Amino acid sequence: MSPAGNGKPKRDTYRHGDLRNALIEAALELARQGGPEAVVLRAATRQAGVVPNAAYRHFADRDALLHAVSQAAMAQVARTMEAEQAAVPPTENPAAAARARFRAVGTGYLRYAREEPGLFRAAFHVPGDMTHAADDTAAGATGKTPFELLGEALDGLVDAGLLAADRRPGAEFLAWSAVHGLAILLIDGPLRGLPSTQAHDAVQHVIDMIERGI
Amino acid sequence: MSPAGNGKPKRDTYRHGDLRNALIEAALELARQGGPEAVVLRAATRQAGVVPNAAYRHFADRDALLHAVSQAAMAQVARTMEAEQAAVPPTENPAAAARARFRAVGTGYLRYAREEPGLFRAAFHVPGDMTHAADDTAAGATGKTPFELLGEALDGLVDAGLLAADRRPGAEFLAWSAVHGLAILLIDGPLRGLPSTQAHDAVQHVIDMIERGI
DNA sequence: CGGCCTAAGTGGATGCTGTCCACATTGGAG
DNA sequence: CTCCAATGTGGACAGCATCCACTTAGGCCG
Numbered sequence: 194m195s196p197a198g199n200g201k202p203k204r205d206t207y208r209h210g211d212l213r214n215a216l217i218e219a220a221l222e223l224a225r226q227g228g229p230e231a232v233v234l235r236a237a238t239r240q241a242g243v244v245p246n247a248a249y250r251h252f253a254d255r256d257a258l259l260h261a262v263s264q265a266a267m268a269q270v271a272r273t274m275e276a277e278q279a280a281v282p283p284t285e286n287p288a289a290a291a292r293a294r295f296r297a298v299g300t301g302y303l304r305y306a307r308e309e310p311g312l313f314r315a316a317f318h319v320p321g322d323m324t325h326a327a328d329d330t331a332a333g334a335t336g337k338t339p340f341e342l343l344g345e346a347l348d349g350l351v352d353a354g355l356l357a358a359d360r361r362p363g364a365e366f367l368a369w370s371a372v373h374g375l376a377i378l379l380i381d382g383p384l385r386g387l388p389s390t391q392a393h394d395a396v397q398h399v400i401d402m403i404e405r406g407i
Numbered sequence: 408m409s410p411a412g413n414g415k416p417k418r419d420t421y422r423h424g425d426l427r428n429a430l431i432e433a434a435l436e437l438a439r440q441g442g443p444e445a446v447v448l449r450a451a452t453r454q455a456g457v458v459p460n461a462a463y464r465h466f467a468d469r470d471a472l473l474h475a476v477s478q479a480a481m482a483q484v485a486r487t488m489e490a491e492q493a494a495v496p497p498t499e500n501p502a503a504a505a506r507a508r509f510r511a512v513g514t515g516y517l518r519y520a521r522e523e524p525g526l527f528r529a530a531f532h533v534p535g536d537m538t539h540a541a542d543d544t545a546a547g548a549t550g551k552t553p554f555e556l557l558g559e560a561l562d563g564l565v566d567a568g569l570l571a572a573d574r575r576p577g578a579e580f581l582a583w584s585a586v587h588g589l590a591i592l593l594i595d596g597p598l599r600g601l602p603s604t605q606a607h608d609a610v611q612h613v614i615d616m617i618e619r620g621i
Numbered sequence: 622c623g624g625c626c627t628a629a630g631t632g633g634a635t636g637c638t639g640t641c642c643a644c645a646t647t648g649g650a651g
Numbered sequence: 652c653t654c655c656a657a658t659g660t661g662g663a664c665a666g667c668a669t670c671c672a673c674t675t676a677g678g679c680c681g
Contacts, residue, residue, distance in 0.1 A: 207646055208658065230444075234639065245639085247659050255639065319595065340597075366592060366609060367616045371581075374588025378580060381533065383554075395580060402581050406620025421675055422629065448668065459668085461630050469668065624681090631674070638667070645660065651653085 204242045213251040215241040220262045228311045229318035232259050264330040266316035271333025274301030274342050291353035295346040299372045299400045306376035307392060368403050375399045418456045427465040429455040434476045442525045443532035446473050478544040480530035485547025488515030488556050505567035509560040513586045513614045520590035521606060582617050589613045
């Protein structure tokens with residue numbers, strides 16, 4: 194207790210051993226509560242029990258760390274989507290199955306947005322670029338990114354005859370727009386704080402609109 | 408040239424005279440290029456030719472200034488919508504007119520987002536609250552906020568028989584979700600930098616989806 | 622017409638941030 | 652066993668929001 198009264202994670206070796214991951218872990222926690230702007234380099238290093246400058250051995254700057262957080266959060270989005278799809282009760286009807294898998298993509302996306310708003314905002318907070326939504330590091334358990342999962346679900350709709358093939362091109366952007374917009378209304382916007390049941394209804398209505406309008 | 412080599416706007420009177428508006432004006436310019444995070448108090452006061460602390464006589468803190476910027480930008484969104492509606496060629500057919508007025512709401516919203524991405528992001532950047540989208544200060548020339556303009560356009564669809572009355576409740580959130588989501592994909596997301604013609608197509612497709620799916 | 626009250630602007634300080642530089646340590650390759 | 656390069660440290664700097672005490676002067680009251 195002589196050195197200082199900082200956090201907890203002390204360290205006796207000069208080397209940390211796994212600083213990069215420790216920083217990402219700490220940054221994820223910061224983003225979880227407080228969103229991307231709460232990811233502050235010095236706080237992460239403090240948590241890791243290391244001097245601020247040590248971070249620069251593993252990340253070019255704050256944005257690089259934030260980018261790693263974004264990728265990790267994106268992967269969690271993918272996993273939530275996959276979990277939602279896995280929870281779909283099995284059906285004989287292939288059309289119903291395709292439809293359920295498609296809807297699960299949207300509900301998973303929006304469930305994550307509501308359960309982890311800070312991380313969700315961090316996932317899509319990209320200083321000047323969010324194209325990396327297709328990087329491998331953003332993939333879930335099945336190795337697919339949220340964007341890829343959406344694309345596959347749409348292909349499934351076409352295969353099942355629920356979506357005309359000529360409507361397929363660009364359909365991901367229509368669906369993504371609607372779902373992402375609702376996510377923002379729900380976590381930052383006028384729909385923030387909506388009771389869970391009503392939020393769930395809103396989610397279903399938006400996905401209904403997409404199915405009808407796509 | 409003895410005192411300092413700061414910006415340009417000098418001042419010989421001790422009183423500034425209109426500091427509050429000068430700060431908002433400067434902050435708007437900062438947000439125009441760089442979005443909400445570029446709105447920095449000291450920069451605004453510098454531009455106004457005043458010491459940083461002077462801002463605190465007019466705004467509680469940085470967030471209060473940012474809020475004023477948000478309101479002003481929101482009013483510009485409303486004005487763009489109104490302009491878009493005014494540009495609709497007159498028609499005999501009331502249904503066509505209602506439809507055109509509705510679509511103008513969406514195209515105006517998205518035109519502003521693409522023309523002034525920084526201000527658009529500032530308009531909807533609300534630290535923990537974006538409910539104030541209905542404040543009077545966010546109104547356009549007709550005294551209506553973007554949200555009110557959307558509601559009226561939807562009412563027009565119902566009156567024209569283009570939208571079933573039982574679908575009307577909550578419809579603003581469906582439309583808003585889709586349009587706002589596309590705005591973000593276009594200015595921050597994977598659709599960023601899309602050539603103007605293709606962006607215009609995407610806008611039309613999303614509004615098509617809304618009309619069909621609402 | 623003159624004095625004073627108070628709103629508006631100033632000056633200086635504090636603690637936070639990201640980032641740069643030079644230096645210390647040490648694990649592992651040769 | 653030695654030395655190197657990767658990793659962590661210490662100190663510094665500029666910029667930021669914000670706080671406090673002080674100064675200035677515009678306009679109201681007598």
